[in-house]
Amino acid sequence: MIETRGLRKSFRSRAGRETKTVEAVRGVDLDVPAGEIFGFLGPNGAGKTTTLRMLATLIEPDGGQATIAGADLLKDPGEVRRRIGYVAQGGSTWDESTGREELVLQARMYGIGKAEAHRRAARALEAFQLAEFADRKCKTYSGGQRRRVEIALGIIHEPKIVFLDEPTTGLDPQSRAHMWDEIRRLRADGMTVFITTHYLDEADALCDRIAIMDHGELVAEGTPTDLKREISGDVVQVGLDVTATGEAEKLLDGEEYVNRLELLDEGGLRLFVDEGATAIPRILRRIDAAGLDLKSIELHRPSLDDVFLTKTGRSLRES
Amino acid sequence: MKLARDTWLIFQRQLHLLLRNPVWVFVGVFQPVMYLLLFAPLLKPALGAPTQAEAYKIFVPGLLVLLAIFGGLFQGFGLIAELRAGVIERSRVTPVSRLALLLGRSLRDVVSLMTQAVIITLLALLFDLRVFIGDLLLAYLMLALIALMTSAVSYGVALKVKSEDALAPLMNTVAQPVLLLSGILLPLAFAPGWLQGVAKWNPFSWAVDGTRALFNGDIGNDRVWQGLTIIAILAAAGVYWAARQFARSVR
Numbered sequence: 062m063i064e065t066r067g068l069r070k071s072f073r074s075r076a077g078r079e080t081k082t083v084e085a086v087r088g089v090d091l092d093v094p095a096g097e098i099f100g101f102l103g104p105n106g107a108g109k110t111t112t113l114r115m116l117a118t119l120i121e122p123d124g125g126q127a128t129i130a131g132a133d134l135l136k137d138p139g140e141v142r143r144r145i146g147y148v149a150q151g152g153s154t155w156d157e158s159t160g161r162e163e164l165v166l167q168a169r170m171y172g173i174g175k176a177e178a179h180r181r182a183a184r185a186l187e188a189f190q191l192a193e194f195a196d197r198k199c200k201t202y203s204g205g206q207r208r209r210v211e212i213a214l215g216i217i218h219e220p221k222i223v224f225l226d227e228p229t230t231g232l233d234p235q236s237r238a239h240m241w242d243e244i245r246r247l248r249a250d251g252m253t254v255f256i257t258t259h260y261l262d263e264a265d266a267l268c269d270r271i272a273i274m275d276h277g278e279l280v281a282e283g284t285p286t287d288l289k290r291e292i293s294g295d296v297v298q299v300g301l302d303v304t305a306t307g308e309a310e311k312l313l314d315g316e317e318y319v320n321r322l323e324l325l326d327e328g329g330l331r332l333f334v335d336e337g338a339t340a341i342p343r344i345l346r347r348i349d350a351a352g353l354d355l356k357s358i359e360l361h362r363p364s365l366d367d368v369f370l371t372k373t374g375r376s377l378r379e380s
Numbered sequence: 381m382k383l384a385r386d387t388w389l390i391f392q393r394q395l396h397l398l399l400r401n402p403v404w405v406f407v408g409v410f411q412p413v414m415y416l417l418l419f420a421p422l423l424k425p426a427l428g429a430p431t432q433a434e435a436y437k438i439f440v441p442g443l444l445v446l447l448a449i450f451g452g453l454f455q456g457f458g459l460i461a462e463l464r465a466g467v468i469e470r471s472r473v474t475p476v477s478r479l480a481l482l483l484g485r486s487l488r489d490v491v492s493l494m495t496q497a498v499i500i501t502l503l504a505l506l507f508d509l510r511v512f513i514g515d516l517l518l519a520y521l522m523l524a525l526i527a528l529m530t531s532a533v534s535y536g537v538a539l540k541v542k543s544e545d546a547l548a549p550l551m552n553t554v555a556q557p558v559l560l561l562s563g564i565l566l567p568l569a570f571a572p573g574w575l576q577g578v579a580k581w582n583p584f585s586w587a588v589d590g591t592r593a594l595f596n597g598d599i600g601n602d603r604v605w606q607g608l609t610i611i612a613i614l615a616a617a618g619v620y621w622a623a624r625q626f627a628r629s630v631r
């Protein structure tokens with residue numbers, strides 16, 4: 062559905078006398094199959110928006126190429142525009158317009174006739190549960206309502222692909238959950254959804270596949286499960302008295318299923334293993350046989366943050 | 381035709397939003413009326429005009445050109461607000477004509493200017509101004525072209541600078557010499573030779589002369605066709621340039 066090769070973009074910005082070049086996107090290769098929710102995960106400034114703006118024909122790439130829904134981005138941007146929807150990160154509605162007016166205008170800008178534009182607007186307002194505010198000015202909407210109008214604007218012409226740039230940023234938890242449902246509904250309707258996010262849980266829970274972006278480059282790509290499995294394995298945390306910790310370390314350090322071992326200051330051990338489910342019974346048996354007093358045992362699955370940490374050396378939470 | 385349809389679409393939207401805000405409608409009418417009522421009476425003695433009607437013949441065309449220039453030049457501010465709200469970017473991902481994004485807006489500005497012009501003309505008629513309808517319509521064409529040009533240029537510059545802070549001083553810097561060197565407020569006939577020489581390079585000075593000739597019933601005056609031609613060419617160039625900004629603007 063989307064295929065890009067070597068997509069690049071740099072910006073020149075002037076700070077006083079100096080001109081600095083920011084390489085916002087440095088060669089992105091992507092293959093997004095149809096019918097998926099594809100997530101672009103990365104910290105602020107990673108180049109997510111710039112990539113999306115290139116794919117949505119808003120800025121010209123410095124290099125590389127892309128095919129989107131069968132249309133060539135560079136040779137036929139007009140056709141790309143007809144086939145995609147794009148919802149910008151910073152909003153796109155006008156304070157003084159009503160939701161319905163915006164939807165009708167948007168449909169008309171896609172060349173849809175007046176009567177049909179009104180029908181589609183009414184249908185979209187219904188589907189996004191906006192009917193009751195349809196004729197109120199956008200400035201009176203809550204953040205979540207306004208975001209829903211914007212998503213509805215992005216898909217009013219029934220595109221094959223919709224790009225959503227940080228659709229849930231700034232929303233409260235409830236609106237966020239609501240938005241996830243809307244996005245899943247788009248997929249159920251057969252649309253390919255391309256979202257960007259800097260939320261780990263969102264990438265994990267919502268996306269079928271993700272690409273992790275950092276400093277303008279993709280550092281990893283795959284399903285959330287595969288990406289997590291690919292790294293470090295699981296972590297088993299064993300809670301023990303400080304006095305028993307040294308003995309337990311001696312017991313477990315040599316075990317062939319333990320890849321690495323760390324001591325905890327408050328007593329106990331952290332064991333890095335491939336497969337937590339099989340390691341835990343063996344760990345328990347050793348500790349039991351030695352007569353040590355076990356206080357707790359916990360299994361930690363690696364998170365996408367661990368993936369990010371492994372690939373970039375930084376935690377996404379900190380950046 | 382797609383261009384005409386898209387232009388109409390954008391025009392309707394912009395006009396609708398303008399009319400929704402009664403403050404603007406009020407200011408747009410109130411301001412010129414104040415000029416007419418409070419400033420014009422000073423002119424008869426100042427210009428040494430024989431009658432009030434003669435003074436209006438000189439002042440009203442100047443006032444209308446002034447409104448056309450300023451009405452257009454400051455439209456860019458509204459566009460920057462739209463840019464910030466993301467409305468322009470949202471339009472630019474659709475296949476809507478880029479020229480229509482400009483023309484629809486500029487035509488709205490032309491229409492709102494023409495409304496002001498008609499109100500002022502009607503009021504001036506009450507003060508014994510007399511002008512032939514044919515001459516008047518040509519004068520209105522001149523005004524429409526001026527407003528089209530200045531609003532297009534203002535939109536183009538707004539897309540380039542993207543901030544009110546940069547647009548305001550820029551537009552003021554342009555507007556001031558244009559205003560002083562066009563003989564808008566007082567005819568340049570009073571000016572010393574060197575000033576008249578400089579003013580020849582100001583296209584608006586030609587437009588003002590032409591419009592005054594029309595209000596004077598002097599349709600055969602060379603300044604009429606010269607003014608119209610100069611302004612028409614500049615308007616076309618302004619529209620072309622500004623539409624290109626709509627096609628390529630980044631963020």
Ligand SMILES: Nc1ncnc2c1ncn2[C@@H]1O[C@H](COP(=O)(O)OP(=O)(O)O)[C@@H](O)[C@H]1O
Pocket residue numbers: 072073074083084085103104105106107108109110111112630631
């Ligand atoms: N129009 C622009 N002019 C200059 N620099 C830009 C522009 N747009 C983005 N950048 C820079 O490019 C980098 C990537 O930005 P962006 O794509 O917005 O990242 P993200 O969406 O991942 O937060 C940032 O360093 C940003 O400052």
Ligand SMILES: [Mg+2]
Pocket residue numbers: 106109110111150226227
């Ligand atoms: Mg972004």
